[in-house]
Amino acid sequence: MKVDRRITNLIITGFSGTGKSLVAKEVALRLNWDFLDTDDEIVKQAGKPIAEIFRQDGEGRFRELEREMIRKACQQRHTVISIGGGAIVDPQNYELLAKTGLIVCLEAKPETIYERLFREAACNPGTEIRPLLAVDNPLERIRQLKASRQSYYAKADWTIHTDGLSVNEVAEEVIRASRLLRRYAPRNDREKVQSGIDKDIACLVETTTQSYPVFVGYGLLDKLGEKMKKAALSGTATIISDENVFSLYVSKAEGVLKSAGFAVNSFVVPAGEETKSIDYAIKIYDFLVEHRTERDDIIIALGGGMVGDLAGFVAATFLRGMPWIQVPTSLVAMVDASIGGKVGINHPEGKNLIGAFYQPNLVLADCQTLTTLHQRELTSGWAEVIKHGLILDEEFVQFLESNVDKLTKLEPELLTRAIARSAAIKAQVVSQDEKEKEGKRTILNYGHTIAHGLEAATQYKRFLHGEAVAIGMVGAAKLSQRLGLLSSAAVERQQSLLQKFGLPTSLRAEAASQRRGRKRSNFKLSLAGITRAMELDKKVRGKSIRWVLLQDIGEAVIRNDVPQQDVLAVLRELAEP
Numbered sequence: 001m002k003v004d005r006r007i008t009n010l011i012i013t014g015f016s017g018t019g020k021s022l023v024a025k026e027v028a029l030r031l032n033w034d035f036l037d038t039d040d041e042i043v044k045q046a047g048k049p050i051a052e053i054f055r056q057d058g059e060g061r062f063r064e065l066e067r068e069m070i071r072k073a074c075q076q077r078h079t080v081i082s083i084g085g086g087a088i089v090d091p092q093n094y095e096l097l098a099k100t101g102l103i104v105c106l107e108a109k110p111e112t113i114y115e116r117l118f119r120e121a122a123c124n125p126g127t128e129i130r131p132l133l134a135v136d137n138p139l140e141r142i143r144q145l146k147a148s149r150q151s152y153y154a155k156a157d158w159t160i161h162t163d164g165l166s167v168n169e170v171a172e173e174v175i176r177a178s179r180l181l182r183r184y185a186p187r188n189d190r191e192k193v194q195s196g197i198d199k200d201i202a203c204l205v206e207t208t209t210q211s212y213p214v215f216v217g218y219g220l221l222d223k224l225g226e227k228m229k230k231a232a233l234s235g236t237a238t239i240i241s242d243e244n245v246f247s248l249y250v251s252k253a254e255g256v257l258k259s260a261g262f263a264v265n266s267f268v269v270p271a272g273e274e275t276k277s278i279d280y281a282i283k284i285y286d287f288l289v290e291h292r293t294e295r296d297d298i299i300i301a302l303g304g305g306m307v308g309d310l311a312g313f314v315a316a317t318f319l320r321g322m323p324w325i326q327v328p329t330s331l332v333a334m335v336d337a338s339i340g341g342k343v344g345i346n347h348p349e350g351k352n353l354i355g356a357f358y359q360p361n362l363v364l365a366d367c368q369t370l371t372t373l374h375q376r377e378l379t380s381g382w383a384e385v386i387k388h389g390l391i392l393d394e395e396f397v398q399f400l401e402s403n404v405d406k407l408t409k410l411e412p413e414l415l416t417r418a419i420a421r422s423a424a425i426k427a428q429v430v431s432q433d434e435k436e437k438e439g440k441r442t443i444l445n446y447g448h449t450i451a452h453g454l455e456a457a458t459q460y461k462r463f464l465h466g467e468a469v470a471i472g473m474v475g476a477a478k479l480s481q482r483l484g485l486l487s488s489a490a491v492e493r494q495q496s497l498l499q500k501f502g503l504p505t506s507l508r509a510e511a512a513s514q515r516r517g518r519k520r521s522n523f524k525l526s527l528a529g530i531t532r533a534m535e536l537d538k539k540v541r542g543k544s545i546r547w548v549l550l551q552d553i554g555e556a557v558i559r560n561d562v563p564q565q566d567v568l569a570v571l572r573e574l575a576e577p
């Protein structure tokens with residue numbers, strides 16, 4: 001019998017101050033596993049603190065002891081092992097650890113790490129000060145050392161951003177990740193060591209009803225059949241697509257599915273938001289009935305968010321729900337619409353009024369399909385990508401800032417990384433709040449309160465959604481600044497990033513880009529029109545609007561005490577020349 005050695009241990013790594021030891025202890029307690037901290041064991045064995053080993057015997061000796069301790073630890077079974085922050089840099093250690101357990105890396109921003117180490121030192125006077133703090137500029141030292149180790153941390157099977165999370169919350173995430181990783185890890189040791197976990201998996205979404213992988217890659221459409229078979233799907237696949245995407249990709253998708261053994265039917269709908277309606281849902285039901293579709297057959301949504309929402313709605317309701325796959329082909333769909341299981345159709349009285357939460361069995365995003373997407377749609381999609389960085393991940397914002405040119409030119413490797421990261425952020429948020437009940441999902445609405453006001457006030461005809469979100473994010477950042485939450489430098493940083501991706505950052509800029517050749521529309525904006533539409537926005541609770549604001553780049557906060565006059569002032573600023 002082949003033994004899946006991955007389930008043997010759980011290894012927690014990460015920089016100092018990311019809470020490895022406390023989290024590992026908590027995880028061990030919850031799983032009823034043993035707990036081992038290699039640093040603690042070294043201290044016990046050497047009979048002196050680590051700083052002293054460094055000082056008296058040198059770092060080389062410490063690394064030797066560490067290697068020995070890791071070798072011993074890897075002989076354990078069902079143990080949560082917390083390892084020192086530098087241990088994973090050693091290739092021998094890494095190989096041994098990767099062979100015997102799942103590696104989870106805890107991440108935190110340098111500022112968070114500094115704060116935590118500082119607090120720890122203040123709370124434990126008399127204990128030896130950490131070498132990291134015993135330098136002139138500890139924050140800079142943390143930054144440098146962390147950056148030098150980042151590529152090693154990136155080899156972990158899973159990464160958890162711990163900023164703003166309690167030990168219990170991180171422990172919960174570790175357990176969730178380990179369960180999911182085990183499910184999707186190859187069963188065979190050798191395969192594992194050579195290839196690791198399916199490297200096309202960008203993230204996993206885990207909800208109470210369904211857990212599923214999100215695959216992101218360049219040219220990944222070729223692997224659609226293979227991934228579906230691995231997810232234990234079989235039978236007839238009905239592809240639903242709009243006419244634009246159909247003409248470009250359906251023959252390829254059909255070919256790939258047929259050669260993987262699936263029977264395939266395809267149904268094409270007109271492109272455009274009007275198609276997301278009960279009329280088209282009925283047309284698809286008719287098609288499914290006519291083709292004698294059964295409960296364990298599969299629906300595949302191949303297209304942008306419109307197709308995803310409509311096909312998902314049909315999948316949720318036909319025969320009381322059937323398996324379905326999202327194959328998003330627009331940037332918005334890849335990083336946003338395909339993740340989280342919100343499906344639905346529009347009602348003449350409002351967008352997305354009818355729908356359900358119905359999670360797909362898998363999401364497969366082939367970034368190469370973006371090469372045929374209309375430039376304006378692509379640019380609009382970057383707004384949601386940037387939004388994900390702004391609300392939760394400053395490092396990702398830095399990555400976007402450093403790679404604007406290559407990303408906007410769709411350079412395959414960087415594009416794949418950006419989409420995978422952005423999708424992972426959305427997946428992390430929706431996994432914590434599947435049905436938008438706990439308020440955690442609310443942060444995804446950053447920029448959306450003003451955006452919905454702009455869209456509704458122009459009957460959804462003047463702005464693409466991302467364009468309105470970009471302007472809305474500028475408004476929300478200015479509002480954050482007015483409330484004393486955000487610095488003017490951060491407001492400018494956000495604005496400059498949006499501009500570099502070609503997004504409008506004010507109603508003026510939007511008008512200018514329309515003059516530069518975009519189709520003009522007759523939908524004029526008035527301040528009263530926008531505020532009226534904003535008050536109708538469904539995020540209004542009682543009388544106050546729940547504003548998603550920033551207290552830093554990468555840190556969203558929710559406020560429902562924003563004075564109306566500040567909102568008006570910001571809207572005026574966005575509109576004034």
Ligand SMILES: NC(=O)c1ccc[n+]([C@@H]2O[C@H](COP(=O)([O-])OP(=O)(O)OC[C@H]3O[C@@H](n4cnc5c(N)ncnc54)[C@H](O)[C@@H]3O)[C@@H](O)[C@H]2O)c1
Pocket residue numbers: 242243244245248271272273276303304305306307309329330331332333336337338339340341342343352369370371372373374377
């Ligand atoms: N369910 C959710 O959580 C969620 C989140 C965000 C948006 N949405 C919904 O998604 C929709 C917007 O998504 P969208 O921006 O993808 O719109 P869309 O699906 O209408 O696609 C935009 C246009 O791009 C075309 N297109 C898509 N992929 C293409 C490709 N690879 N090559 C060439 N053309 C391509 C489409 O045919 C369409 O004309 C809205 O209905 C919105 O309500 C849903």
Ligand SMILES: [Zn+2]
Pocket residue numbers: 336384448465469
């Ligand atoms: Zn949006």
